[in-house]
Amino acid sequence: MPDAVKRNRLQRLRKSPSYKALAKALWEANPISKQILGICSSLAVTVQMKTALVMAVSLTLVVAFSSLIISSLRRAIPPNIRIMVEVTVIATLVVLADECLRAFMYEVSRQLSVFVGLIITNCIVLGRAEGYALSNPPWRSFVDGLANGIGYGSVLVGVAFFRELLGSGTFFGYPVVPPFFYKMGYVNNGLMRLAPGAFIIIGLFVWLEHTMLSKKKG
Amino acid sequence: MENLISIALNSIFVGNILLAYFLGMCSFLAISKNMKTATGLGIAVVFVLTVTTPVNWLIYHFLLAPGALAWAGFPEVDLSYLKLVLFIATTAAIVQALEMVIDRYSPALYASLGVFLPLITVNCAILGVSLFMVERAYTFPETAVYGASSGIGWALAIITMSAIQKKLRYADVPSGLQGFGINMITTGLMAIGFMLFAGISL
Numbered sequence: 001m002p003d004a005v006k007r008n009r010l011q012r013l014r015k016s017p018s019y020k021a022l023a024k025a026l027w028e029a030n031p032i033s034k035q036i037l038g039i040c041s042s043l044a045v046t047v048q049m050k051t052a053l054v055m056a057v058s059l060t061l062v063v064a065f066s067s068l069i070i071s072s073l074r075r076a077i078p079p080n081i082r083i084m085v086e087v088t089v090i091a092t093l094v095v096l097a098d099e100c101l102r103a104f105m106y107e108v109s110r111q112l113s114v115f116v117g118l119i120i121t122n123c124i125v126l127g128r129a130e131g132y133a134l135s136n137p138p139w140r141s142f143v144d145g146l147a148n149g150i151g152y153g154s155v156l157v158g159v160a161f162f163r164e165l166l167g168s169g170t171f172f173g174y175p176v177v178p179p180f181f182y183k184m185g186y187v188n189n190g191l192m193r194l195a196p197g198a199f200i201i202i203g204l205f206v207w208l209e210h211t212m213l214s215k216k217k218g
Numbered sequence: 219m220e221n222l223i224s225i226a227l228n229s230i231f232v233g234n235i236l237l238a239y240f241l242g243m244c245s246f247l248a249i250s251k252n253m254k255t256a257t258g259l260g261i262a263v264v265f266v267l268t269v270t271t272p273v274n275w276l277i278y279h280f281l282l283a284p285g286a287l288a289w290a291g292f293p294e295v296d297l298s299y300l301k302l303v304l305f306i307a308t309t310a311a312i313v314q315a316l317e318m319v320i321d322r323y324s325p326a327l328y329a330s331l332g333v334f335l336p337l338i339t340v341n342c343a344i345l346g347v348s349l350f351m352v353e354r355a356y357t358f359p360e361t362a363v364y365g366a367s368s369g370i371g372w373a374l375a376i377i378t379m380s381a382i383q384k385k386l387r388y389a390d391v392p393s394g395l396q397g398f399g400i401n402m403i404t405t406g407l408m409a410i411g412f413m414l415f416a417g418i419s420l
Contacts, residue, residue: 043240087310091303099299114349117302121342123244194413195238199406203399211394 043159043198045115049172052160054108056153058097058116060146063125066090067145071133086129087120094119124152159201167192222363225356229364230371231415235343237375237408239350242343246376247401256380258330259338260373264366266338267347270312271365274305274348275358298352305348313338343372378408 045051069089070077077085098116101109109116119125128148133141164170166189169177177186191197235241242263249259280286282304284296317335321328338344347368351361382404391400 043243084310087306088303091306095299095302098302114346114353117349118241118342118346120302120306121345191410194409195240196406196409196413198240199402199409203395203402203406206399206402207392207395210399214394 043195043202045112046156046160046163046198047167047193048111049157049160049164051108051111052156053153054101054105055112055115056149056156058101059119059122059124060149060153062090062093062097062119063128063149063152064142064145066093066125067128067133067141068138069093070129071136071138071141074134077134082134083126083130086126090125090129091120124148155202155205158205159198162201163192163197167197222359225360226363226367227415229367230374231412234371234375234409234412235347235368236372237405237412239346241346242341242372245338245341246372246379246405247398250376250379250383250401253377253380253384256376257373260376262335262338263341263343263372264369266309266313266316266335266344267369267372268362268366269316270309270344271347271351271368272358272362273312274308275351275356275361277304277308278352301349301352302345305345309338309344309348343368375408375412379405382408 045055066086066089070086073085073089094117097119098109101112101116128141128145132144136144161171164172165176169175169188177188189197192201229235232238236243236246245259250256278286278298278301280289282297282301284298285293287293287295287297313335317328320335347365351364356364379401383401386400386404395403
């Protein structure tokens with residue numbers, strides 16, 4: 001009975017710790033909206049989809065690999081200097097990411113300016129290292145890091161989508177608002193390109209999510 | 219001189235490190251509930267930024283920048299890629315040293331600031347200001363002014379925010395928007411207010 005086997009396998013997958021870690025990080029405890037972490041460096045890069053996507057990918061890779069490395073070292077790290085060790089691992093990975101961006105995507109790296117470097121102080125990265133990688137085996141920590149990075153990245157790209165669409169009328173740099181809209185008097189909302197736009201969009205995102213989640217519960 | 223004043227005004231208001239560059243948001247949202255602690259953290263950030271930014275400038279220009287090691291006989295060495303690691307290390311070291319000095323000489327100040335000092339090491343604003351200082355190629359006096367006034371701008375924002383939150387307790391906010399949501403929107407409105415200073419020219 002292949003159907004039953006399939007169901008059985010799916011159930012076992014759902015019960016595996018890696019899946020649980022993934023699901024938790026992606027939906028129930030999304031780093032930005034639930035843990036209110038790591039918005040620091042994230043919002044400034046959300047004016048365009050392109051920069052937001054590059055930022056999301058680099059952050060995901062840094063979180064995943066720093067979790068993997070720290071978790072593999074977790075029995076060797078003396079507890080009282082663990083923060084120094086963690087920051088050193090993270091900083092090394094961020095320097096690698098920064099150099100790669102500069103080598104292969106120079107234009108984007110110039111737009112991201114200091115914000116790639118600021119991944120070091122992003123609370124998500126250190127928070128995952130402290131809160132998960134130090135007490136879990138490497139593979140599961142890697143998955144957890146990956147999921148947290150993707151969860152964070154999805155919010156980033158979501159904010160960028162609205163800011164680019166409303167602020168510049170484009171999507172990945174291609175104009176999507178039809179020209180006759182402008183002829184009829186439609187104007188791009190310049191506020192969305194400025195800092196306040198990002199704050200307000202994040203606020204509205206959280207509102208939507210809270211309302212949806214509370215309806216589900218009730 | 220005029221240049222310095224305009225850097226100071228710009229980094230306190232229009233280019234506020236928190237409201238225009240989103241740096242230091244984590245502690246801003248976590249601490250701004252209580253006005254007293256917000257003031258304490260604000261003062262601690264001003265303190266740390268005023269000290270670390272010039273120190274990082276010295277480190278960058280005498281050790282890391284391309285050609286900076288000419289005084290040691292290595293004119294073609296470029297260590298600028300190490301700036302991230304070294305800046306964060308200096309920040310951590312200075313915060314630790316400050317903590318010990320304050321503890322030794324002013325126990326009263328330590329009692330009110332002590333809790334916040336370790337938090338500051340991972341505050342994005344500190345590292346961000348050092349990195350912006352390199353990117354904008356400031357001179358030493360400009361860096362000193364920029365560091366101090368960025369700190370003042372951050373402190374101003376967090377103190378204002380805590381005052382607004384105190385008032386918000388009496389407001390009737392829709393249930394899904396309470397907490398984090400309304401804080402973000404308030405911050406957005408504050409950012410609009412701070413941007414109005416862009417019209418001022420010296």
